[in-house]
Amino acid sequence: EIVNWIKEYREKKAAISIGYLGNVVDLWERLAEEPECLVELGSDQTSLHNPFLGGFYPAGLTFEESNELMTSDPAKFKKLVQDSLIRQIAAIDKIAAKGMYFWDYGNAFLLECHRAGANLLREDAQDDKSFRYPSYMQDIMGDIFSMGFGPFRWVCTSGKPEDLRLTDQTACKIIDELKETNVPEYVKQQYLDNKKWIEEAEKNELVVGSQARILYSDRAGRVALAAAFNELVRTGKVSAPIVISRDHHDVSGTDSPFRETSNVYDGSAFTADMAVQNCIGDSFRGATWVALHNGGGVGWGDVINGGFGLVLDGSPDASRHAEGMLNWDVPNGVARRSWSGNAKAQEAIRRAEQQVDGMKVTIPVEADEELLKTLKF
Ligand SMILES: NC(=O)c1ccc[n+]([C@@H]2O[C@H](COP(=O)([O-])OP(=O)(O)OC[C@H]3O[C@@H](n4cnc5c(N)ncnc54)[C@H](O)[C@@H]3O)[C@@H](O)[C@H]2O)c1
Known part of the structure; x- marks a missing residue:
């Protein structure tokens, strides 16, 4: 049939x-x-x-x-x-x-x-x-994680659709500003896609339970979104705190050689240190909670995930913690991808260094293939 x-x-x-x-x-x-x-x-x-x-x-x-x-x-x-x-x-x-x-x-x-x-x-x-x-990683997702884009999430703890609507509108304004910044064309394209997604999110009725949203955002976007959301809480424009988080299927939080890190080609995909560093780094920088766990997605023994949640309660501390933590949570994986030789990750981490006070990341120096051939080991 x-x-x-x-x-x-x-x-x-x-x-x-x-x-x-x-x-x-x-x-x-x-x-x-x-x-x-x-x-x-x-x-x-x-x-x-x-x-x-x-x-x-x-x-x-x-x-x-x-x-x-x-x-x-x-x-x-x-x-x-x-x-x-x-x-x-x-x-x-x-x-x-x-x-x-x-x-x-x-x-x-x-x-x-x-x-x-x-x-x-x-x-x-x-x-x-x-x-x-x-794998869909190489073929569909492409270099997205190397550029620092991944599924950033937020939840309006009030449970009110009008609060979520206001965060959507705020996200839209932020993306409008970001797309005018000095970024490569392929990054601008991501911002344009983000804009279409968030503009149509409510209409598409994606919410099934909590008043929550996912937006594929990069470091600059996530930091700006967190700051703006904390301000909405501080000024009472939304009626209760907002929790920020992200998926495991992201830039830095997961070591998974058969999925998230399958496009990290320097051998380090088979280690578990990125997820661990990510989770510990997030915890010291002010995450409200962190989780380090095995298994999700591709199965026990084949993946380590590090995740976080951070409550934006409108306080100056929440704002400071979110900025410090997100400036680790995303660049940690971009740096790793840059060390493994990914050109878009190198561009993204250099840009982050210029934008974030005090950030210093070693950049790999590529060997001259011709010179290598002349050397005897
Ligand atoms: N790439 C990604 O971003 C991504 C996202 C989510 C889930 N996943 C992975 O995709 C897989 C599926 O996720 P899910 O949430 O849809 O899982 P699920 O368990 O809800 O659905 C899998 C379905 O497959 C059916 N099934 C199993 N063997 C079958 C067979 N031989 N013939 C016909 N049907 C069969 C099951 O009955 C079940 O309904 C999981 O391994 C998950 O880790 C990948």
Whole structure:
């Protein structure tokens, strides 16, 4: 039925969204049987950060049978999950050979297929994460974290939509000012995207619970937003404190070689120090709370996350803490990305040094490749 729908709507040049209630391995295998490529863009969104305890359901078993087996016979269940993953990636390989563009969604799909025994490493792989298919990190997010942009968040503790509306309007004004500053064109483009996002945020009804907002912001933006929000609280324009925070999926807080730091290429992606430094640095600079934890996103043992929350209560201390802390929380990761040789991170950290009193970051000196070739080690 799905195959027919795809063909029919392709023929009509119309759009259709199809939800399949069943095991995705069966679907991939059926799609792979078709002589033509029916899937132009493909990815997988099962919860493979937790592959053997309910994140992935093997083909051939019902949902209930899987739930039973994963606790009654975990070894057998693990084998069935891994067999299914091998089948799934084999079907994906077949469709990709016909032209599908496939990428990893950041759910450890390629990693778990690799661990299951699929031959996924590139021929020139020097490590355990250079897979034949790209990660969304490189392909969709691009260099965003190197530029210092990431999902900054705030929550209006009053729970009032009118308070959130005022913070949205304040954010809009700040972005307007930022886009006129002396920044590279690719940074200006981010500010323009931010403006469109925040202008339309209320209309798009993104709030599902707390009166909270996420805005992909850089160091300068986050510092300015925090200062302006603290002022709204101090002057009583919003009726209760505002909490600032961010996602783990950000510039500095997470060491995750299979996701957030997969585009840090100097080997340091396999260490956990950036998240730890980030969290400790934030705590000393005035975060209200910090959290250092393992696992989120790609799975236990494969990632360390450092996070914070800071309450803006309108006091001078809150303002001072937010500025000091955010000037660590973002540049910490930009500096790391700069040391690993990323050109946009080098530009961003140099700009931060000029803008922030007392900030001094060592800049890497690139070796002359030709000279290196002449040296004997
Ligand atoms: N890239 C990112 O920014 C990003 C963001 C959020 C989540 N993630 C990752 O994406 C993954 C999914 O996140 P989520 O919040 O949607 O998880 P979720 O657990 O809510 O959804 C996963 C779904 O996959 C289904 N599923 C598992 N095996 C299946 C199979 N063989 N066939 C069909 N369906 C199957 C599950 O029943 C479940 O409904 C997680 O690993 C998460 O860490 C990535």
